[in-house]
Amino acid sequence: MITPFRIFVVEDDPWYGKILHYYLSLNPDYQVTLFRNGKDCLAQLNLKPNLITVDYSLPDLNGAELFRQIKNTDPTLPVIIISAQSDIHTAVGLLKMGVSDYLVKDDNTKDLLWNAVIRIRETQSLRQEVERLRQELGKKYEFGESIKGNSPALKKTFTLIEKAAKTTINVSITGETGTGKELVAKAIHYASERKKQPFVAINMAAIPSELLESELFGYEKGAFTGAVTRKIGKFEEANKGTLFLDEIGELEPMLQSKLLRVLQEKELTRVGGNERVKLDLRLIVATHQNLAELVKKGSLREDFYYRIIGLPIELPPLRHRGNDILLLANFFLEAFAAENRFPPKHLTKAAKEKLLSYGFPGNVRELKAIIDLASVMSDTDLIEEADIRFNAVRSKEDFLSEEKTLKEYTAFIIQHYLQKYNNNVQLTATKLGIGKSTIYKALQEKEVELL
Ligand SMILES: Nc1ncnc2c1ncn2[C@@H]1O[C@H](COP(=O)(O)OP(=O)(O)OP(=O)(O)O)[C@@H](O)[C@H]1O
DSSP states (O other), X not given: OOOOEEEEEEOSOHHHHHHHHHHHHTSTTEEEEEESSHHHHHHTGGGOOSEEEEESBOSSSBHHHHHHHHHHHOTTOOEEEEEXXXXXXXXXXXXXXXXXXXXXXXXXXXXXXXXXXXXXXXXXXHHHHHHHHHHHHHHHTOHHHHSOOOXXXXXXXXXXXXXXXXXOOOEEEEOSTTSSHHHHHHHHHHHSGGGGSOEEEEEGGGSOHHHHHHHHHEEOTTSSTTOOSOEEOHHHHTTTSEEEEESGGGOOHHHHHHHHHHHHHXXXXXXXXXXXXXXXXXXXXXXXXXXXXXXXXXSSOHHHHHHHHBEEEEOOOGGGSTTHHHHHXXXXXXXXXXXXXXXXXXXXXXXHHHHHTOOOTTHXXXXXXXXXXXXXXXXXXXXXXXXXXXXOSOOHHHHHTTOOOHHHHHHHHHHHHHHHXXXXXXXXXXXXXXXXXXXXXXXXXTSSOOO
């Protein structure tokens, strides 16, 4: 059954009231109630009307006063004022106070009212839809739900996400490609008090530098050729919510200083404009680079670095997350099976070993692609070793091109195995065919660490 759309009509002129009542009631979805004065209407607000039309000059309260009292009870309830006089000042004043529409009594009123009600209903249903989607998104990104993993390295990340979510501190997330930086940024947003406000993401590396400024700060009509209307930038879009700047290390120094100013002054001016727009947002930046190194190299301004660093969160590469590889593999197997409506497939022992012995240069994103492909390639309900195919771009040459010393490569390999086998020194020594003492020595000399 369709829930009726309840309209209260407040009108002291009995004849005009009847006309409005009759006319609006022509739509069978509308349930219209007529009141002769403001007080009676206020007394019935508990019936939860969806819309109220108010005659501006009532015997007990004037329209503005009645509107104020309605707003006190329900700030989101739309009110249309209908007035016998066309007084621009009163109309502007009322619209500024937040009335949904101001109509003048003349031959067109009933048509204008009809259209106004339709517009208000559309806005209300869009609002409800946005709210529903927002709640759904919130659930999707609850970090217990969205970020899968049990490894000690990832658990540290969970603690930091919680700390970040409780405050408004800026956050900087570092980690190799595909480690889940954007996922973590969303998890922080949706666990924070700003969760009902927008989460806006932009990748600094994906936009040509000459367009980036107007993309971030917006522009006024006529700011440059082609600027035919005003455009709001990402900062304004994210106002009251969270702005996620991905690949922040790619930002040119000139834009770094502009951004720094905006962050310090907490306001911006659109390109080609003068108006100052106040900002209140949480900034989360992400990069696969080491920001402190970029400062040393001179490509990142130091003052900018201190502005954005906030709470640093370092995401471990997948190869350092031990059994999380299998946990995630099963999660992706189930998700792919559900999406394609077949029962989940299972990994054979050999397939599991193949996954565990791989380095995943593309991290979780790569694992997902491998599992999706394996689900398609396997003809039974088992994923065999042969169904697991690695198509990584990173090669042995990439690894060797890092030009580390032999000692550094050794430490790198020991660290990798320690993390893979959950800090089990005995198992790491066996796998690498070395003595435990070599590992203890490396630990003592802080060449490697237990994470
Ligand atoms: N712990 C995790 N649990 C479940 N899914 C994950 C996890 N980490 C990453 N993913 C998934 O892996 C994919 C890549 O994640 P995301 O885009 O957040 O990585 P990123 O670090 O931001 O990558 P890039 O640096 O390339 O932008 C996404 O589909 C994401 O949902």
